[in-house]
Amino acid sequence: MSEHARPAPVAAPFWTPGVLVLLFLMINAGFFIVARYIGGLAAVTHLSQTRPWGLWIGIDVATGVALAAGGFTTAALAHIFGRHHYEAVTRPALLTAMLGYTFVAIGLVIDIGRSWAIWKPLVFWQPNSVLFEVAMCVVIYLHVLYIEFIPVVAERFGDRIRILAVLNRILDKTMWIFIIAGVVLSCMHQSGLGSLMLIAPTKVHPLWYTPLLPLLFLLSAIAVGYPMVIFETTIATASLKLEDEMEVLSPLSRITIGLLGIYLALKIGDMVVRGTYVYLADGSSESISFLVEIIFGVIVPWILLMCPAVRRSRRWLFITCAMIVGGVALNRINVFLVAFNTPYAEQSYFPSIGEISITAGLIAGIIFMYRIAVTYLPVISARRREVTS
Amino acid sequence: MELSRRGFFKVMGASGAALAATPGKAKATWKSKAPPDAYGCLVDLGRCIGCRKCELACNKVNGLPEPEKPFDDVTVFNQRRRPDDKAFTVVNRYYTGRTDERNQPKPTFVKVQCMHCQDPACASACITGALHKNENGAVTWNPAKCIGCRYCMVACPFQIPAYEYSNPITPRVRKCTFCFDRISEEGGTPGCAAICPVEAITFGRRSELLKLAHQRIKRDPVNYVQHVYGEKEVGGTSWLYISQVPFEKIDSYNMPTRQIPKLTETIQHTIFSYLWAPITLFGILGGAMWTLNRQQITGKSGPGKEKEDRS
Numbered sequence: 060m061s062e063h064a065r066p067a068p069v070a071a072p073f074w075t076p077g078v079l080v081l082l083f084l085m086i087n088a089g090f091f092i093v094a095r096y097i098g099g100l101a102a103v104t105h106l107s108q109t110r111p112w113g114l115w116i117g118i119d120v121a122t123g124v125a126l127a128a129g130g131f132t133t134a135a136l137a138h139i140f141g142r143h144h145y146e147a148v149t150r151p152a153l154l155t156a157m158l159g160y161t162f163v164a165i166g167l168v169i170d171i172g173r174s175w176a177i178w179k180p181l182v183f184w185q186p187n188s189v190l191f192e193v194a195m196c197v198v199i200y201l202h203v204l205y206i207e208f209i210p211v212v213a214e215r216f217g218d219r220i221r222i223l224a225v226l227n228r229i230l231d232k233t234m235w236i237f238i239i240a241g242v243v244l245s246c247m248h249q250s251g252l253g254s255l256m257l258i259a260p261t262k263v264h265p266l267w268y269t270p271l272l273p274l275l276f277l278l279s280a281i282a283v284g285y286p287m288v289i290f291e292t293t294i295a296t297a298s299l300k301l302e303d304e305m306e307v308l309s310p311l312s313r314i315t316i317g318l319l320g321i322y323l324a325l326k327i328g329d330m331v332v333r334g335t336y337v338y339l340a341d342g343s344s345e346s347i348s349f350l351v352e353i354i355f356g357v358i359v360p361w362i363l364l365m366c367p368a369v370r371r372s373r374r375w376l377f378i379t380c381a382m383i384v385g386g387v388a389l390n391r392i393n394v395f396l397v398a399f400n401t402p403y404a405e406q407s408y409f410p411s412i413g414e415i416s417i418t419a420g421l422i423a424g425i426i427f428m429y430r431i432a433v434t435y436l437p438v439i440s441a442r443r444r445e446v447t448s
Numbered sequence: 449m450e451l452s453r454r455g456f457f458k459v460m461g462a463s464g465a466a467l468a469a470t471p472g473k474a475k476a477t478w479k480s481k482a483p484p485d486a487y488g489c490l491v492d493l494g495r496c497i498g499c500r501k502c503e504l505a506c507n508k509v510n511g512l513p514e515p516e517k518p519f520d521d522v523t524v525f526n527q528r529r530r531p532d533d534k535a536f537t538v539v540n541r542y543y544t545g546r547t548d549e550r551n552q553p554k555p556t557f558v559k560v561q562c563m564h565c566q567d568p569a570c571a572s573a574c575i576t577g578a579l580h581k582n583e584n585g586a587v588t589w590n591p592a593k594c595i596g597c598r599y600c601m602v603a604c605p606f607q608i609p610a611y612e613y614s615n616p617i618t619p620r621v622r623k624c625t626f627c628f629d630r631i632s633e634e635g636g637t638p639g640c641a642a643i644c645p646v647e648a649i650t651f652g653r654r655s656e657l658l659k660l661a662h663q664r665i666k667r668d669p670v671n672y673v674q675h676v677y678g679e680k681e682v683g684g685t686s687w688l689y690i691s692q693v694p695f696e697k698i699d700s701y702n703m704p705t706r707q708i709p710k711l712t713e714t715i716q717h718t719i720f721s722y723l724w725a726p727i728t729l730f731g732i733l734g735g736a737m738w739t740l741n742r743q744q745i746t747g748k749s750g751p752g753k754e755k756e757d758r759s
């Protein structure tokens with residue numbers, strides 16, 4: 060059925076200017092990480108007694124997890140619902156998810172005050188805590204992702220490294236368990252992430268504070284999964300000069316119409332039922348941020364996606380998906396940063412250079428590792444274009 | 449092939465059995481975990497004279513660092529202060545428009561510390577249970593469990609837990625301990641309550657203090673606001689306040705009467721009791737895979753997989 064070529068390492072030159080920029084960002088972040096472990100969080104962040112969670116939780120963790128949703132949504136589509144047509148994108152999506160979650164974990168280690176104590180939740184269980192549930196799911200899911208990735212590595216290095224081949228043979232029979240478990244775990248912690256802020260009803264702005272937050276987080280994660288795959292595949296194929304894979308991406312974007320529509324309907328319905336639209340016109344930074352999130356992050360791209368011409372055009376599809384990705388990212392930033400205000404706060408929060416640098420460095424790290432992985436492992440199916448001109 | 453087919457049904461059967469074992473139990477009703485006979489303190493703002501002796505005592509009994517300005521320096525009142533990692537309690541001064549008999553503006557002094565909520569959000573949020581509501585009412589922090597995630601600070605509606613951000617390796621969450629060790633002893637009282645020269649802070653059983661509080665405000669309805677702050681706020685707190693000026697004017701904000709952890713705990717326990725939701729989802733997805741993409745389970749090659757078959 061799949062008329063696709065099999066995934067293969069990409070033979071593109073590695074040391075491009077872009078890769079050097081990534082390297083610079085990573086080294087820069089490295090300095091700030093050292094500073095964090097010498098002077099404490101106070102030395103590199105603008106966190107305070109009234110602002111315990113900042114940019115790292117908002118972007119590295121919350122947004123990172125949301126945008127890694129392509130991993131479980133494509134796995135569900137191709138492996139569970141048997142739509143083999145989409146198999147070409149499952150490996151890149153799996154790789155992104157694996158790297159994304161790895162860097163979520165790294166971000167968390169840097170953020171928590173006692174990095175060395177990160178293992179303690181495994182021993183001291185606290186099932187009342189949403190954070191505990193999220194942490195457990197993320198830890199288990201991270202391992203599931205690594206397991207799902209073993210066949211990819213084995214395909215390449217199985218001959219040389221015996222253990223890989225052995226593991227791969229075991230996984231041949233049991234992979235379905237991990238695939239389903241991955242989807243289940245994702246649903247659990249994507250929604251769990253939404254429950255996190257429900258513990259602070261007096262601090263989270265009513266535009267976002269709703270008991271439906273976990274459901275909204277889950278639906279938006281599912282909705283952003285395919286757009287994220289389209290977004291990154293387009294960037295990857297463009298920068299590595301590969302075929303554009305539009306025959307997979309276009310139908311993928313069609314599924315997104317429905318998923319994004321459900322999210323939009325629930326989000327607006329929730330606003331109407333709770334009557335929070337009264338806050339929309341007050342001109343506060345919260346209301347503006349909310350409007351940007353919902354108009355440019357959901358409504359406009361949703362309408363765009365309904366035009367077949369947009370879905371067929373590589374450029375327009377990319378722009379549309381970038382908007383959806385941006386919209387979900389902004390939603391997470393809104394919930395964790397913009398919406399969070401305590402009446403006791405003396406000053407408002409804006410991330411420091413150190414926080415921004417480390418976040419940028421972590422994102423650069425993901426892209427850098429992705430670049431290495433596709434160069435040495437059979438991840439991408441698209442073939443390199445003949446470079447003419 | 450047959451083997452893995454049987455393997456599939458074994459796993460699916462197990463999840464089905466787990467599900468069947470939990471009929472009806474899945475609906476968890478939330479119950480308050482408030483200790484039945486907690487201690488508390490009643491702070492009578494009508495009595496407080498702003499001497500800051502309680503700050504001093506707190507500093508001493510908890511071995512806290514020397515403050516920048518001494519405890520008899522009244523210039524600290526020029527700013528609103530909050531408890532932080534170096535001071536578990538602070539007294540603030542408010543001018544709310546009241547005047548005394550000589551027509552001078554009359555200040556109101558407000559002592560701030562952890563409220564020791566009956567169902568504390570901080571303890572419910574804490575990822576490891578490092579924060580804990582003790583039977584005697586005190587909410588205390590256990591350094592052996594804390595990982596420094598600061599979710600407690602996100603959760604606390606009174607913004608009490610403070611963090612040692614400058615410590616790179618072993619930062620602590622700092623907050624009023626309700627003098628746990630002192631009140632655990634027979635006849636012991638918190639440092640701040642013991643030193644107060646005008647008995648503005650009364651230590652005792654919360655149930656007794658509630659009665660006392662209502663007595664006092666009823667006895668003097670002209671001066672006292674008819675409200676006991678902490679009786680109903682966030683489902684009740686161990687520390688209670690009565691005041692002669694409206695609470696909104698002294699930064700004692702309006703709080704929901706619902707226990708803060710109720711919503712999240714209800715969601716958590718509804719979804720995760722006996723893991724019924726994840727197991728059901730696993731079962732549904734397994735069924736979908738069995739109908740739509742069986743080769744993934746049986747290993748039988750589908751059309752798309754021929755090429756990668758080793759045989």
Ligand code: SF4
Nearest residue numbers: 562563565568570604
């Ligand atoms: S006031 Fe805050 S820190 Fe104190 S018990 Fe309540 S939630 Fe916890």
Ligand code: SF4
Nearest residue numbers: 574594595597598600
């Ligand atoms: S910072 Fe420590 S005490 Fe606070 S929630 Fe995290 S682990 Fe618990």
Ligand code: SF4
Nearest residue numbers: 506624625627638640
């Ligand atoms: S109870 Fe103890 S720790 Fe709390 S404010 Fe009073 S003296 Fe300080």
